[in-house]
Amino acid sequence: MEYKPKISLVVNGDTFSYKLFEALKHVSKTYSQRKASKNLGISHAVLNRRIKEAEEKLGFKLVFSTGAGSELTDNGNKLLQKYEKYENRLKKRGKLIICGGYASSRLLETLISEYGLDAAVYKTGDKDAIYLASLDMVDILTLDDPVHAFINDLDFTPIAYDHLTLVSSSNIHIKNINNLNGKNFVEITDSEQRFAWNTLDDKKINYKLIEKVTSPYDALKFVKDNPNSYTFISSSLSDGSNIIKNETRHIISVVICNKEDERINDFLNYILTFNGQKIIEKCGFESLI
Missing domain, CATH: 3.40.190.10 (Periplasmic binding protein-like II)
Incomplete structure (x- = not known):
């Protein structure tokens, strides 16, 4: 089965269906309410009523008539842009998003390059990365400190050791x-x-x-x-003294946030293979093997 989510938007306490925003989107593209209603498979009267009812609740115009047809007002454009921003978060990402701690994300950056995975890597602290993952904006979460995985009850996979x-x-x-x-x-x-x-x-x-x-x-x-x-x-980020190497040895881990993408599972399997672990050693980490 294929699932495609549709979202509504709550503005000042009133809920507006995705149908309104589809109407606004088609008006903005066709510059015509009649063409927009035809594209949507509804009557012009139904489309016009959706827009008028929304304008009454919002207290401002969304569409205005021109000599050649119809266009969105500035407020209409702003509202549509806000909706599309949320809508884009629901779309399946072509390029995977990897985000995490400074050391672990740097390691993942090398691993995706060697593996050939189409992904963007963002480096930040563990806490900020976990927050972004909670917003469903991350496919693979990387953690420098395993304590954050335990605190947030995350299903993590160790991939290397660091100190x-x-x-x-x-x-x-x-x-x-x-x-x-x-x-x-x-x-x-x-x-x-x-x-x-x-x-x-x-x-x-x-x-x-x-x-x-x-x-x-x-x-x-x-x-x-x-x-x-x-x-x-x-140790992967800077040379220095190893006087407390043993006391600070800890796990570098990843959390798979997008479990439905087969590319991620294949990539994780590669990380845990001999070849993946050799790359990990070259990056200044200690392998699991």
């Missing part, structure tokens, strides 16, 4: 975790850095968070501009 490296313009001098006592750190909000902070807390390291940023790239820039500061970054 955090200590980064600073002077990190070559850090040989032991105890040397981090009294150091200043840059925090990346809602990131896998929690593994690092938990480790430092467990080791009773006295450290200070002096800056908060939203991406690892901002953190790298800050420590570059401030020589006496440190941060923890995914």
Whole structure:
């Protein structure tokens, strides 16, 4: 069976059927209410009544007559554009959308290139990516930190291991975790850095968070501009000291949001094969194999 959703739009408490917007769409294309009604397979009177009833509820005109036919008013165009924006979200996407954490989405970017998958990749924090996925705007969700999958009860698939490296313009001098006592750190909000902070807390390291940023790239820039500061970054994104590699080893995972597209299942199977895992290693991650 084939399913095609049709949506209504609620404006100021009144619900307007998709039939109104189909009428407006055809009027905007044909510049004629008679041609629009013919294309829709309804009478001119029915189409005119749909428009007039909507105008009465909305309190403004949607269509106006010209010497050559009919056109949408500015308000009519704005309303139709708003409807089409929501309508487009329901359409089957030709190009798959992948969105997730900075490290994991970067990995997926390489994997789709090697595999030949037609997809667009968007890098952001895990929380923002999960929000977009909840709006049905994502086909594959990637997560840097597995805790977000557990918190949101997501059905995730591990694809690699990652760990955090200590980064600073002077990190070559850090040989032991105890040397981090009294150091200043840059925090990346809602990131896998929690593994690092938990480790430092467990080791009773006295450290200070002096800056908060939203991406690892901002953190790298800050420590570059401030020589006496440190941060923890995914090993796939930056070289650094591996003094807490074992303590911060964690899963990189994906969540399949669009389970009906066969391309995604085939791609996931490829990621988990020997060839896919070798690419993962080349990207600076640890394979599952």
